[in-house]
Amino acid sequence: MEDTSKYLIHANVTADGVVERSDVVGAIFGQTEGLLGDDLDLRDLRQSQKVGRIDVDVSSTHGQSHGHLTIATSLDKVETATLAASLETITRVGPCRADIEITEIEDVRAAKRKEVVERAKELLQTGFDDSVMSSEExxxxxxxxxxxxxxxxxxxxxxxxxxxxxxxxxxxxxxxxxxxxxxxxxxxxxxxxxxxxxxxxxxxxxxxxxxxxxxxxxxxxxxxxxxxxxxxxxxxxxxxxxxxxxxxxxxxxxxxxxxxxxxxxxxxxxxxxxxVAATDGSTTPAPPPSEDVVTPSVDESTCDSSEGVDATDGERGEPVSESEPEPEPESEPEPDTIYDHATAIVREGTDRVRFLDDENGVLEETDAVDTYDTLSTLESAPSAVVLDGILDQRVLDLAADRGVDRIVARSLGQFTKRPTGVQIHAIDDVAETPPDST
CATH class of the missing domain: 3.40.1360.10 (Dna Topoisomerase Vi A Subunit; Chain: A, domain 2)
Incomplete structure (x- = not known):
């Protein structure tokens, strides 16, 4: 009955004498019998489990008894209110004059709804994983x-x-x-x-x-x-x-x-x-100077990598006399293939984009976030685009419209269509076999 009850009738009991729980329950059944007709007879309602257990808590002091009673019902509002009102017609409990006053009719479902709301608030704060990974992640x-x-x-x-x-x-x-x-x-x-x-x-x-x-x-x-x-x-x-x-x-x-x-x-x-050289690119501390020391040349590749990364050494050093000035370090050669540009832009994590002409020269270089705007405003259409970012459908469509032949990007997004006139590569996919410069 506790699982199906809708309402709880709460009432206070006062008796001019000493009474017990059984006296109160007997008075309720005895003095309401036949009062409300057969449909609301308390005994029949108990047998059909439309009314639950009658809980009574009573105590006596100084020759008077005071208590509280609770009745659970699964009746509707009108029936419950009528049943509650009938309890106030009781005038005697046992041999004593008594008075019963209804203090509250509690909607059990309202209390449950309140618990549901409070728990839902807690779940909203703690029950959901708010971390959303980007495509790149x-x-x-x-x-x-x-x-x-x-x-x-x-x-x-x-x-x-x-x-x-x-x-x-x-x-x-x-x-x-x-x-x-x-x-x-x-x-x-x-x-x-x-x-x-x-x-x-x-x-x-x-x-x-x-x-x-x-x-x-x-x-x-x-x-x-x-x-x-x-x-x-x-x-x-x-x-x-x-x-x-x-x-x-x-x-x-x-x-x-x-x-x-x-x-x-x-x-x-x-x-x-x-x-050994510091990893921040600072100058390598040299060994103690000696006229006989010659730095050997090393041309082998250190890294066998799916990313095609080589760690290169310097050229063979020559003995330097005190009268001769030290040779100036050679400047790093300019990239001359698309893969060289991809290594310079994508491998180094620059968040940049380069637009190349037919000879793999740089037409324009800018931030990766400005790829679409720059590509749309370039006076002469590039032959290739090297992008340190995710290639999306919007940039791919614009590149096809402008006649771009090839795009190399850090990674490829999700495409609903792929224009046949544009070759697209993720840098990891071309690491072992770099695209040619044409």
């Missing part, structure tokens, strides 16, 4: 998951999938470092898992171009020393002082690899980390 998370899934083992050691067949390998400290490199597309790393370099890694270095990429702490120094004794090292790179390879972001990691130095240039130093 979704694509980045999926790519990262795929790359992390690529981790393999080489002789029981964590390694990237290209370690077994790549001409160049990167030796790092632990599994987390391999995962970090995989996240950024470098698949030719292997971990030594501690300062004791395994024999499998030592053997692997015998016929590969080897870069030791180590943490910027004492542990990295110890691994470099051990690796140099049991294997062969070609280049050395360190994370910034006090940091680990696994903690580096995309730009820090590739900057560290670009600034690697030949192992021969630091092998005799007490602090090889200080001789």
């Amino acid at each position: 979704i694509l980045a998370e999926v790519r990262q998951h795929v790359r992390v899934e690529d981790i393999t083992e080489y002789e029981g050691l964590p390694a990237g999938p290209r370690v077994t067949d790549s001409d160049a390998i990167i030796v790092v400290e632990g599994r987390a470092d391999v995962l970090t490199l995989l996240k950024y597309g470098i698949k030719n790393a292997i971990a030594v898992e501690g300062t004791n370099v395994p024999e499998a890694v030592a053997d692997l270095t015998a016929n590969r171009t080897v870069t030791a990429f180590l943490d910027g702490d004492r542990g990295g120094d110890l691994i470099l020393e051990e690796l140099s004794q049991v294997g062969e090292i070609d280049h050395v790179a360190f994370a910034p002082a006090g940091t680990s390879v696994e903690d580096l972001d995309h730009h820090q990691l590739f900057a560290a690899l670009r600034n690697k130095v030949p192992y021969d240039a630091v092998s005799g130093l007490n602090a090889p980390r200080e001789a």
Whole structure:
């Protein structure tokens, strides 16, 4: 009955004498019998469960009794009010003169509705996940998951999938470092898992171009020393002082690899980390000057990456006499292919866009967010567009209208139609086979 009741009748009971609960209940049934007809007879309503249990709480003090009674009903409003009014006709309880006064008819459903409203407010505040991922974040998370899934083992050691067949390998400290490199597309790393370099890694270095990429702490120094004794090292790179390879972001990691130095240039130093270029692109501290020191040339690629990223070394240095001025560093060559432009714009995370002519020269460069406006206002239509952002349908349609031949973007959005006259590429899709310059 408690689950189906609609209303609760509350009443106060006062008696001029000592009475008990049974006296009150008996008076209710006895003095209302036949008062409201057969349809509202209290005994029949109890048997049909339209009226629930009659709860009475009564106590006596100083020769008088005071109490409270509650009756649950599933009747409608009119019937409930009529039944409640009939209780006030009771004048005696047991042998005593008594008075019953209705104090309230409580709508049980209203109380439940109030609970529902309060709970709904709580759920609105805490029950929903308000985080909405952008298209770019979704694509980045999926790519990262795929790359992390690529981790393999080489002789029981964590390694990237290209370690077994790549001409160049990167030796790092632990599994987390391999995962970090995989996240950024470098698949030719292997971990030594501690300062004791395994024999499998030592053997692997015998016929590969080897870069030791180590943490910027004492542990990295110890691994470099051990690796140099049991294997062969070609280049050395360190994370910034006090940091680990696994903690580096995309730009820090590739900057560290670009600034690697030949192992021969630091092998005799007490602090090889200080001789390795800082990851912020600052000038590499030079070894102690000597007339016999010649910096060897290194042309091999360090990274075997799904992103096609190369960490390059400087050219062979020549002995410099005190009377000769030091040669000025050569300026970085201008990009001459679409893929070179994609590497400069997209790989470096510039949030820029370049519009190229038929000879891959730059017609215009601006912020990626202004791609549509700039493309629509260019006097001469570009042959190619290189975009550090997500290529959407709106820009693609405009490019087709303006006669653009090719677009290379960081990632591709969802397209309802693809114009046949425009070739579109995501940078990751063309990393292994860069588009030609035509």
